[in-house]
Amino acid sequence: MRVVDLDRDMSDVIPTGTTRDSEYLFARMTEETLAETRPGAGRRILDVASGVGQDAIALQEMGAHVVGAEPSRRMIGLAELQAAKTEGPLPSWVRCWSDGLPFEDDSFDAALCKGAMDHFDRPELAIAEMARVVKPGGRVVLAIANFDSFACRASRAWDRLGEQRLGRAVRRGRRGYDVPSDHFTRYELDLMREQAGKYIDVDVARGISLGWGLPVWTRTTGRLPGFVANAALRSLDALGRAVPRLSDVVVLAGPPRA
Numbered sequence: 001m002r003v004v005d006l007d008r009d010m011s012d013v014i015p016t017g018t019t020r021d022s023e024y025l026f027a028r029m030t031e032e033t034l035a036e037t038r039p040g041a042g043r044r045i046l047d048v049a050s051g052v053g054q055d056a057i058a059l060q061e062m063g064a065h066v067v068g069a070e071p072s073r074r075m076i077g078l079a080e081l082q083a084a085k086t087e088g089p090l091p092s093w094v095r096c097w098s099d100g101l102p103f104e105d106d107s108f109d110a111a112l113c114k115g116a117m118d119h120f121d122r123p124e125l126a127i128a129e130m131a132r133v134v135k136p137g138g139r140v141v142l143a144i145a146n147f148d149s150f151a152c153r154a155s156r157a158w159d160r161l162g163e164q165r166l167g168r169a170v171r172r173g174r175r176g177y178d179v180p181s182d183h184f185t186r187y188e189l190d191l192m193r194e195q196a197g198k199y200i201d202v203d204v205a206r207g208i209s210l211g212w213g214l215p216v217w218t219r220t221t222g223r224l225p226g227f228v229a230n231a232a233l234r235s236l237d238a239l240g241r242a243v244p245r246l247s248d249v250v251v252l253a254g255p256p257r258a
C-alpha cells in the first residue's frame, strides 16, 4: 500500500505569500528552477509532481509544450481551474506517479521537479525516470528544501541551548527544522548530490536564499522598509548561492547521464 496523501491542498505545505522572506524564497526558487529548464518556443517540458500547476502554466506561457505529471486528482482539478483562466495553449495533465512515468524514452527536452522530491516514497526511481524520459543533452532540474541549512542549524542550536542549558520548557509541535510528517526524506546537499548524481551529470548545484524561517529574520524582514528588506534578502541570497550547503533550497540540474 502506498502511504501518500492525495487529498491535501497546498495550504499545509507551502506558506506562499505569508511573510516577506517566504515570498522572496518561493519567487527565487521558481525563477531559478524554471530558468534551468531553458524554456522557450517548441521545447517539450515535463513538470513532475506539478501540484496546482502554476509552474506548468508559466512554462507554457513562455512558449513550451508542457505536460504536468501528478498523481492527485484534486491537484489536477485545481490546475485545470487555474489554467482555464489563462489564454493560449494549455499544458496537458497526466495522472501518474513520479517513479513510473508513462512516457517514451527521450521524449522531453527537460523535466523539472520542484519542492516535491521529499514527498516521494521512491525518490531515486523518480530521478531515474526523469533522466530516462529526457533526451540526451536535455535538462533534468530538481529543486529541494535543505534541512541542513544555516537557518535549520541555528534554530536547532538555539532550541537546544534554551531547553538543555537554560531550562526553557520544551516546545510542543513541529519546529521549522523538523521534517514534516508527509515527507519521506530529510534532504541535505550531500544526499541530493548522491541521489541525483546516479542519473544526472550535475552541472548546477545552486543555493537559493539563506536564513528563511528563522523567527528573528522573518520578523526583521517584515518590519524593515521594503527596499531595505529586499536588499538584505538579496544579499543573503547571494551568500546562499556561494555556499549552497547552508542555503534554504538547492536547485540541481544537468543532462541525463549517458
Ligand SMILES: C[S@@+](CC[C@H](N)C(=O)[O-])C[C@H]1O[C@@H](n2cnc3c(N)ncnc32)[C@H](O)[C@@H]1O
Residues within 6 Å of the ligand: 004, 005, 006, 013, 048, 049, 050, 051, 052, 055, 069, 070, 071, 072, 075, 096, 097, 098, 099, 113, 114, 115, 116, 119, 120, 121, 122
Ligand atoms: C509540495 S507539492 C509541490 C507541487 C509543485 N511542484 C509546486 O512546486 O508547487 C508536492 C506534490 O507531490 C505530489 N506527490 C506526492 N507523492 C508523489 C509521487 N510519489 N509521485 C508524484 N507526485 C507525488 C503531491 O500530490 C503534490 O502535488
